[in-house]
Each structure stands twice: as structure tokens, then as C-alpha cells.
Amino acid sequence: MLHDPAQLDLMFQALADPARRQMVDRLSRGPASVSQLAEPLAMSLSAVVQHLNVLEASGLVRTEKLGRVRTCRIELQALRAAEHWINERRLAWERRLDRLGDFLAETKDET
Amino acid sequence: MLHDPAQLDLMFQALADPARRQMVDRLSRGPASVSQLAEPLAMSLSAVVQHLNVLEASGLVRTEKLGRVRTCRIELQALRAAEHWINERRLAWERRLDRLGDFLAETKDET
DNA sequence: ACAATAGTGAAGTAGCTACTTCAGTATCGA
């Protein structure tokens, strides 16, 4: 699984832009062409293609060109890698809080 | 729960930098002072404080100053919000793949 | 009181990001 810091940089960077998150959101409901991704966004097609390149470089999206249409789809593994990184830190912290709670409960018992 | 796009921008932006992820990682193992966060990083204390401000603005980290020491800790809710956003999109896509699989299995049965 | 510690704040700067426009190429449909 991709734990390469540079890859995580690219993924979180990619998700840091609302237009790109909107694109990912759209793609989570199924594959789409570049124009379909562009349609709800208030920017030039060129700008959308540039966002798409960022998403593709991050590994979050894979694209495939058939004829003149470029079809984009979400890449599950990358999405999981980003989620996993956050999840690990959250769990570490939650476990720590639990231990702290246990400790406080125990010291209270000892009075 | 914080689903505000601007807040998500700030969170993912914050996580897009390896130094800041390292700080979050350190904090997931327990609270720390600014100098403790800075210690493993190859940059000036000033730079670390600037990163810390980014993390605090994103809501991922909360700090509290006592005397001359600023103690930093992770903010569980923000971490959950970022994780949740990714999780929702991943699940949407996975459910879609499942439905697609079911559909293919069914049409195969009909031969 | 004084030195060391812990952090703050401002200014400067190199490099990056998110666009724009415009000019182009390939493919498709009638």
C-alpha cells in the first residue's frame, strides 16, 4: 500500500481544492468524461483539464482515452491510502485517550 | 460535523505537507510543545510555528499556552471530518462496483 | 538580577498554484 510521503503529499494536495473534490465526488458516483466533469464548474475547460492532471498525478483518478473522449474513474487504492493515513493517527490518539481514561479510573479506585 | 468546503480545504491543505503530517503523527502519540514538535524537523523554529498556525487554522490541532510553553494536541473531530469525507466517496464507489458485479452475475445467469 | 529558555512577529524571497486566453489536433456524425 502506498505510504510514500511524496504520494501522500500529492493526494492531500489534490483533495485540498474544492473543484477537485467536486470532481472526485462526481466520479464516486460513476465514471465521467472531461466535459461532464467540467459541466458544473465555473471555469474554462482548460482549467478543468489541469485539475484533472493533478488528480491523475496523485493517483486518485485514472483516465483512459477512447476516440476523442477521455473517460475518468476513481482509483480505489489511492483513496484508501489517504483514508488509512488519517485513520491510523486517529486510532493512535483514541487508544491513548482510552488508556488515559483507564488509568484515571484505576487511580480513582485506589482511594 | 464540519462539512464546510472551506474547512475541508484547510484540512487537506494542512495534511498536504510532509512536515505538517510529521507533526500530526507526533501529536497522535500525545501532546507536545512547539520545541518538541520542532526537534525532529530540519527547519527553523519560526517555520515550525508557521506550520503549527496552519494546522491550528485547519482545526486539526488545538493549542494552549501555559507560562512560556505552548502545548499542542490533536483535535479528534477535525481528523474524523477529513476521514469521513474520503470514506463517503470510497463507499459510494464501492457500492457502485458491487451493484455492477451483481448485475453482471445476474445477466450471466440468464444465458 | 541575569542568563537561558520558549516562543512570537515582521519582512523578504524563490518557487508553486490556479487560473486565463488562444491556437491547435484528433475524431465523429450527417
Added chain:
DNA sequence: TCGATACTGAAGTAGCTACTTCACTATTGT
């Protein structure tokens, strides 16, 4: 074959990001 469609790529630009250094303030230990 010809016009519409679906991108593609380059160049330019305003604004942001990740630092740096340096000068500073507040707190603590001796």
C-alpha cells in the same frame, strides 16, 4: 467532406506557500 465536438498545450499572470533571518517579548531557574 465539412462542421461540430472533445479535448490538448503553451504562455502569461496574480496571488499564495514555505521557508529564511533577525529582532523581540515573556517566563523560568539559579
